[in-house]
Amino acid sequence: xxxxxxxxxxxxxxxxxxxxxxxxxxxxxxxxxxxxxxxxxxxxxxxxxxxxxxxxxxxxxxxxxxxxxxxxxxxxxxxxxxxxxxxxxxxx
Numbered sequence: 001x002x003x004x005x006x007x008x009x010x011x012x013x014x015x016x017x018x019x020x021x022x023x024x025x026x027x028x029x030x031x032x033x034x035x036x037x038x039x040x041x042x043x044x045x046x047x048x049x050x051x052x053x054x055x056x057x058x059x060x061x062x063x064x065x066x067x068x069x070x071x072x073x074x075x076x077x078x079x080x081x082x083x084x085x086x087x088x089x090x091x092x
Contacts, residue, residue, distance in 0.1 A: 027077035045070045
């Protein structure tokens with residue numbers, strides 16, 4: 001079977017500025033502690049701690065959206081038991 005060529009309007013970059021994207025996808029842990037890049041991206045996107053304290057990952061993911069701000073999709077990546085890749089597959 002021949003390979004299919006897919007042409008998409010996506011750009012892949014290593015360490016781009018979060019401000020170059022339309023939205024961010026960030027990891028999060030079940031204990032509520034954020035992963036390393038979260039605070040940096042949240043501040044760049046204009047979110048504050050009060051807004052982010054309402055994040056709940058009961059379904060394995062959560063979308064933060066606010067007027068005139070870029071969206072952030074949080075994905076559960078660590079629960080202390082399940083391998084991260086399996087959690088990501090379950091969440092998405």
